[in-house]
Amino acid sequence: MNLVTIDDIQTAAKRIEGVAVRTPLLPQPWGSPAGLWLKPENLQQIGAFKVRGAYNAIAALDEETRTRGVVAYSSGNHAQAVAYAAKLFGVPAVIVVPNVTPRIKVEATRAHGAEVVEVPIAERESAAYAIVAERNLTLIPPFDHPEVIAGQGTIGLEIAQDAPDVDVVLIPVSGGGLASGIGTAIRALCPNAKIYGVEPELAADTAEGLRAGARVDWAMDRRARTIADGLRSQPSELTFAHLQAVLDGLLTVTEDEIRSAVRTLAFKAHLVVEPSGAVATAAYLFHGDELPEGKTVSVVSGGNLDPATLVELLSQ
């Protein structure tokens, strides 16, 4: 299997320049003496890192293919990322969402000019493939795609530029595209750094898979228990191979630890972060004994949560 290379990530960085926000590393005085820095991807226009991979994947299409348009199935940050990136290219986007998706998310996706197709949740994937076939469009998957992985990897490139002496990098893991990309960049540019994925304990299929040396399947209703609704996917063959190659370890965090990290990020770092975006910081805060000491970067992957949930989390 061909893995994404640092060259692929550098090509992606050129494509997304001026499109994705070049997020800074934010030093945190409440971190340990060696230092904690946050990489705040919740500050992207769409509120999450996903714009990097979606834009890179669409940019990598030949022009004729791209002009026909793209399709994504997702109710989350990837849907908005594909809709937003397609709008920037001026090409059609069709987003297939479950018909139980909150109106606010449907409207946000439509606001980027995308066509939203609502289907029963079980038909989401098949409906997307049917649209791809019928209309001759191109599917942009959320993580199982080299150009998506390379786009997310630009975060690692930026971390290496801003903190070449980084010792530890902590990255949320779900489908694994983010950790695959960042891990590949850090491995290449900061060979001495240790790279850890982080999962909710309630959706820890990748932790189990890495221990077993092969992907394992957790039923969707088991993974759906976590409040971190962006971390309920599982790696593909492609991302799992990357994770095996680049991760030094994978930590799991509890639901209470995730909630607490959301509060710390709001009250001390002044960032609104969704539960999925807070898991790496939760690992830093509560599992320091499982991590090497040193200059640590925690990737804050997104900030999209509805106001009522945010207030509830902050009130605890």
Added chain:
Amino acid sequence: MNLVTIDDIQTAAKRIEGVAVRTPLLPQPWGSPAGLWLKPENLQQIGAFKVRGAYNAIAALDEETRTRGVVAYSSGNHAQAVAYAAKLFGVPAVIVVPNVTPRIKVEATRAHGAEVVEVPIAERESAAYAIVAERNLTLIPPFDHPEVIAGQGTIGLEIAQDAPDVDVVLIPVSGGGLASGIGTAIRALCPNAKIYGVEPELAADTAEGLRAGARVDWAMDRRARTIADGLRSQPSELTFAHLQAVLDGLLTVTEDEIRSAVRTLAFKAHLVVEPSGAVATAAYLFHGDELPEGKTVSVVSGGNLDPATLVELLSQ
């Protein structure tokens, strides 16, 4: 009266490089078609822009003077900025605070290694001057100082670097150091941009003063009515002269508009912002008819507010 120049600001930028966070401009898809960008100074280590001016003023002291130590009187962001900057230089800092200051703020200042002296609120200024005289230390004022103004001006330098074609810049006004510095930089580097100060309606002494052509005094209890507790100061002769020279206008916003902007910044921009830090965005959201159209930058000056107040504001 000598006003701060772009050269002073460029010197300050060299001094604070690597100390203050180089904040990005954050594009906001909910802005008008011409575009809204936020300058998120709430992401500084101490949660506010004040570190720029405090560090620059301490850096500008000759070494012998600096080594003896510095004094500030403030219960707010300036106190933490001076304590933090002094710690970076390894010099003593004495911070004089009213004896009604919340423990959390006293502890945060102590955590930076500063000596905190608590006095009755009316004696705050005289106590600070007494310490300066007795111990032969140097007072670092919150805004009435050319090097403090030049330090805050580095924000304008960065805006001009990142958005050279900016049309409108919106800046909170209290003592006026922030708007003096940013305005000076933007005037020099983006001569076609329009520069607006923003005040709470309940602490609009500068708006009245600019209309009258001279500083006016509002009693402290009148200014203290606003929820924007960082915007209750009044300009000095020095900052007022800058504001007269650089501002195209000054807008005022209501308390409800400020509260609403805090919510918009949290829910749509994923930033935790204190009321004082939200006034420029409130002007953008609610007073667009008083502003020129075009590419707009709103300065988000700080994010320090206690958890209970944040939850209360977000729950409305």
